[in-house]
Amino acid sequence: MSKTDTRFAGFKIGRRTFFNRLWAVLGLAALAEFGWLGISFLASRRDRNRPEREVGVVDAGEISMFLPGTVTAVPQGQFYLARLPDGGFLALSRTCTHLGCSVPWDEEKGAFVCPCHGSTFSLTGEVLTGPAPRPLDTYPVRIENGMVKVDCAKARRRDRFLAEQATRI
Amino acid sequence: MKASRQSITDFILHLHPRTVPYPTIRFRLSWGLGGMAVVLTGLLFLTGALLLLAYRPTLEEAYGSVRALGRDIPLGYWVRNIHHASANLLAVVVVLHLLRTALTGAFGPGRRLNWTIGLGLLVLVLAANFTGYLLPWDQLAYWAVTVSMAALGYIPLCGDWLRGVIQGGPEIGQATLSNFYVLHVAVIPGSLLVLLLWHFWLVRRAGGLISASEGGEPIRRIPVVPNLIAREAAVGLSLVAFVLFLAMFWNAPLLEQANPGMSPNPTKAPWYFQGLQELLLHLHPVFAAFVWPFLGGAALLLLPLIPGSALPGGVWFGSERGRGLAAWAAGGGALLAVAAVLADNALRQPGVGMAAGALIARGIVPTSAVILLAAGGYWLLVKAANRTRAEAVMAGLVAGFAILTVLTVVGVFFRGAEMHLVWPWHGTGGSL
Ligand code: FES
Numbered sequence A: 001m002s003k004t005d006t007r008f009a010g011f012k013i014g015r016r017t018f019f020n021r022l023w024a025v026l027g028l029a030a031l032a033e034f035g036w037l038g039i040s041f042l043a044s045r046r047d048r049n050r051p052e053r054e055v056g057v058v059d060a061g062e063i064s065m066f067l068p069g070t071v072t073a074v075p076q077g078q079f080y081l082a083r084l085p086d087g088g089f090l091a092l093s094r095t096c097t098h099l100g101c102s103v104p105w106d107e108e109k110g111a112f113v114c115p116c117h118g119s120t121f122s123l124t125g126e127v128l129t130g131p132a133p134r135p136l137d138t139y140p141v142r143i144e145n146g147m148v149k150v151d152c153a154k155a156r157r158r159d160r161f162l163a164e165q166a167t168r169i
Numbered sequence B: 001m002k003a004s005r006q007s008i009t010d011f012i013l014h015l016h017p018r019t020v021p022y023p024t025i026r027f028r029l030s031w032g033l034g035g036m037a038v039v040l041t042g043l044l045f046l047t048g049a050l051l052l053l054a055y056r057p058t059l060e061e062a063y064g065s066v067r068a069l070g071r072d073i074p075l076g077y078w079v080r081n082i083h084h085a086s087a088n089l090l091a092v093v094v095v096l097h098l099l100r101t102a103l104t105g106a107f108g109p110g111r112r113l114n115w116t117i118g119l120g121l122l123v124l125v126l127a128a129n130f131t132g133y134l135l136p137w138d139q140l141a142y143w144a145v146t147v148s149m150a151a152l153g154y155i156p157l158c159g160d161w162l163r164g165v166i167q168g169g170p171e172i173g174q175a176t177l178s179n180f181y182v183l184h185v186a187v188i189p190g191s192l193l194v195l196l197l198w199h200f201w202l203v204r205r206a207g208g209l210i211s212a213s214e215g216g217e218p219i220r221r222i223p224v225v226p227n228l229i230a231r232e233a234a235v236g237l238s239l240v241a242f243v244l245f246l247a248m249f250w251n252a253p254l255l256e257q258a259n260p261g262m263s264p265n266p267t268k269a270p271w272y273f274q275g276l277q278e279l280l281l282h283l284h285p286v287f288a289a290f291v292w293p294f295l296g297g298a299a300l301l302l303l304p305l306i307p308g309s310a311l312p313g314g315v316w317f318g319s320e321r322g323r324g325l326a327a328w329a330a331g332g333g334a335l336l337a338v339a340a341v342l343a344d345n346a347l348r349q350p351g352v353g354m355a356a357g358a359l360i361a362r363g364i365v366p367t368s369a370v371i372l373l374a375a376g377g378y379w380l381l382v383k384a385a386n387r388t389r390a391e392a393v394m395a396g397l398v399a400g401f402a403i404l405t406v407l408t409v410v411g412v413f414f415r416g417a418e419m420h421l422v423w424p425w426h427g428t429g430g431s432l
Helices: A002-007 A015-044 B002-015 B033-054 B062-071 B076-103 B112-134 B139-152 B159-167 B174-205 B224-249 B271-282 B285-305 B320-347 B358-384 B389-413
Strands: A057-062 A070-074 A079-083 A089-093 A111-113 A127-129 A141-144 A147-151 B019-021 B221-223
Touching: A015 B159, A057 A070, A079 A147, A089 A141, B002 B174, B002 B224, B019 B224, B033 B062, B033 B076, B033 B174, B033 B224, B062 B076, B076 B112, B076 B224, B076 B271, B076 B389, B112 B139, B112 B174, B112 B271, B112 B285, B139 B159, B139 B174, B139 B285, B159 B174, B221 B224, B271 B285, B271 B320, B271 B389, B285 B358, B285 B389, B320 B389, B358 B389
Parallel strands: none
Antiparallel strands: A057 A147, A070 A079, A079 A089, A141 A147, B019 B221
């Protein structure tokens, strides 16, 4: 015992301590390797849940179907088409910007009301009451031959409502 | 025969010390909470194994296979109810067990590591509950994943990456369900088992439960077999009987199949996260979903490292005086929480969103206020009222727990449609 100990005397650590530290280092290395393995395995699956169908441009309908000051749900694009009182069109995402619940339009209150934490949004998608941190996202709207078309590929984030976000005839 | 009986005794003694201090077998020291947690975990493993036989983790079949439990499999729903009841009771029991440990001074030197492992177990139990919540793929499940995944996204720097990894893509779908399934039936139970054995072994190494010294006399010790074992069996078996009975009437919920287009109103988190959901109503999401839980977790983790933070062992609240202080702290914390909820409710008028300035108004200001309040309370107790540091820490813990309880109760019973405050007897029911 004491013989072997003297070999490590220069390091000022005993044989037992030396091995204990060695095991600890090896153990941690193994743990790190497993962690890395797990994460890279998971990360490789990152784009498994692609949207079922490629949503591109959705035909919402003819202009005349939408009266100023109304909101129409367009299920095939998962958005709301809002027609502002001045006749402009705004396509609003139905996903709450707080934690992702889907917000229904409440006709009586004239507002979108989120069932999860009670955020409310105006016709233009602006936050009326929190906790939502920013207005509802929008999709680009085009008007072609009297038809309203919405490009659902990518939602646009915004900090506030600006008049130029709406598409006018 | 003798040999085999001896081997059973020896096995028990691997988990328990041979003798324990006499005062620790008093029921009112521990309330048997640790033992109850073990029994519930056992029930969960057993019923979980049965449920695995019936459940199919695919988007198409998950919902149907859970519903079929009630129709096609004899007593299938009872098994699911036992699993559900045990899981919910376990969440209550482990939190009470944590409080018991802290309030009888059992996180001091010699038990520090075990406190940390206990916190790890608490996280695992909550994670097990939550991942299980999602498996039936009904409306409750779907919206709970949606909200929790969005909350992950608020973690600074790595939030979006983490969300993508756990969700398995930009949308919630099959990969999400698979991830949660594997977590629920393999990763979490496996880790739980390892930590659990370590937890028991450390209790054993510390010489059993914490106990008060009996004046100057040496503590009397009594043999574990049969004294402790008999008591454990009594608590365990009564609990099993109670849960089985409860599961006959308390049905595990199953709403309609998941519908990504429509959130139920109100959409509520499972009750053990209602406190958190209540915070989400009042604070900026970065603070409610990340900063506050992080600070709370860090405080619990660091507690035993503060010198002199543990009460004298084995006596509830440290002393008679400590009990009075705890009562004041609990009352104060509860009042504070009620006042804060009502005040914020009154202030939240139309036009007050959570836009740019909200990070300060609904994040930094309330957080600083809470930290100042805690520091001020500590200073008053230790410097002005001459209490020990351990007593001040205990008061803080009790107050924090009272606040969390009030928030949970408000969330579960007093929030109705669109999360407005309602009286429970007028409300539209919650989620449990
Ligand atoms: S998800 Fe809409 S308010 Fe929280």
